[in-house]
Amino acid sequence: MNPRPVPYAGLATRAVALGIDAVLSQASFLVGVALVGLAGSLVGDLRPQWLVTVLAGVGWALTGTFYFAGFWTVTGQTPGMRLMGVRVVARDGAPPHLGRALVRVVGLVLAIIPVFAGFIPVVIDDRRRALPDFLAGTFVLYAEAELIRREELASSAEVALATADDIDITGVSQQAS
Numbered sequence: 001m002n003p004r005p006v007p008y009a010g011l012a013t014r015a016v017a018l019g020i021d022a023v024l025s026q027a028s029f030l031v032g033v034a035l036v037g038l039a040g041s042l043v044g045d046l047r048p049q050w051l052v053t054v055l056a057g058v059g060w061a062l063t064g065t066f067y068f069a070g071f072w073t074v075t076g077q078t079p080g081m082r083l084m085g086v087r088v089v090a091r092d093g094a095p096p097h098l099g100r101a102l103v104r105v106v107g108l109v110l111a112i113i114p115v116f117a118g119f120i121p122v123v124i125d126d127r128r129r130a131l132p133d134f135l136a137g138t139f140v141l142y143a144e145a146e147l148i149r150r151e152e153l154a155s156s157a158e159v160a161l162a163t164a165d166d167i168d169i170t171g172v173s174q175q176a177s
Contacts, residue, residue: 020080
């Protein structure tokens, strides 16, 4: 049985997923800021203004980090990735653990900073890895490929189990005779 080639996610699919996730993470940040602003209007203004700016910047960074790292760690895909049918996996095929996900977030920022140049390797690399993937040791695959592979493994396990059952049944019937 020849194993199927692993379909790594391409640049366009990843770009659309990142765009969707950027909108969703920014929307969640804005909802949080609106709630804090509402509570602040009841209590009074926070002063000095530089503190407000620093807290807003830290909140923005934490929201994006928790959004991406959290989804990658728990399910292996963000909502945008789910919508586009892709998943990020570590070398063992499981979702990346928290450390890898945080490294991947740093790699994502570094890939975006120079006019998205960190994503150019996706076009060149045979496994379509970008800078975040190189740094974190991850791959972005189409989610269907993982399901097909699991089905193939399950069917081969069923065949092996059926063969083992046939042997056991034959052995039991011979011992009973």
